[in-house]
């Protein structure tokens with residue numbers, strides 16, 4: 001288990017990480033550190049790896065302080081955005097790199113290379129030059145290289161950022177499966193909330209040098225700590241609601257207090273909505289009206305003026321046009337209650 005206590009990191013006079021307390025591991029095989037560009041997540045990951053000095057606080061693993069332990073003695077594996085494979089060496093030599101340094105013999109190293117190539121689903125490529133690999137293959141090899149010495153923690157810094165969108169989703173799932181199969185607790189830095197949800201059991205959201213929320217993806221989306229987190233996770237509207245009579249009353253309809261909303265305290269409550277939280281359908285008897293429409297593939301993204309004047313974004317599965325009257329139905333599992 002990795003434990004950060006009051007960690008502060010500065011570049012010169014510029015403090016970019018402000019007193020972070022964070023626990024990673026425990027029962028969660030994969031933890032995502034999610035945040036917008038420049039919030040300090042790579043800096044924090046680099047400090048955990050030992051690549052960046054901390055100005056204050058402590059970093060411990062399984063109870064022992066590693067704050068002053070050099071990078072190669074921490075027993076952490078690291079994968080960067082662009083893999084950073086050694087171009088002059090073969091795939092096998094890249095993967096075996098950390099093994100030779102630890103005194104592992106040739107036969108044993110070669111068996112471990114094969115084992116890892118199987119794990120990352122690239123069997124039989126040990127003799128290939130790394131310059132001949134596709135971006136996705138190179139990242140799998142980088143992952144194999146990081147896992148080869150059996151690190152006690154794996155750190156992935158935006159491992160998918162350099163890849164095409166299509167490949168990213170596939171590799172996100174593959175990486176998540178590979179690190180689980182290896183049994184190595186993993187921290188993955190990403191700015192993409194979809195990727196975080198695909199890969200991680202626990203997501204910590206970072207903003208401006210501070211971790212502002214930590215929960216399972218499901219809980220994070222339904223119980224964001226504040227409006228900033230909700231918007232960062234894709235909420236398009238934050239509207240006023242109220243918890244009363246066993247339901248969350250929202251301007252788009254009542255939502256039962258089940259799932260992650262169990263135990264929500266009564267009273268006023270901000271409600272976070274994404275376009276797919278609200279389903280609309282043509283209904284001339286309704287008082288809600290379409291004010292804008294953008295066609296999507298197989299559905300329509302619509303802007304709706306509710307009776308009373310509030311506008312929210314919504315989804316229609318049948319065609320709607322500006323001026324149409326529509327019925328409005330909340331999709332309970334996609335509606336969030338903001339704040340503690």
Ligand SMILES: Nc1ncnc2c1ncn2[C@@H]1O[C@H](COP(=O)(O)OP(=O)(O)OP(=O)(O)O)[C@@H](O)[C@H]1O
Pocket residue numbers: 011016035036037038039040041042043044191
């Ligand atoms: N070597 C450095 N020297 C000075 N400032 C730096 C250095 N590296 C990062 N910074 C600054 O520290 C802040 C945090 O950067 P960091 O790379 O950790 O953010 P990030 O959340 O990982 O963003 P990104 O996804 O864009 O990399 C930014 O303001 C950045 O400009």
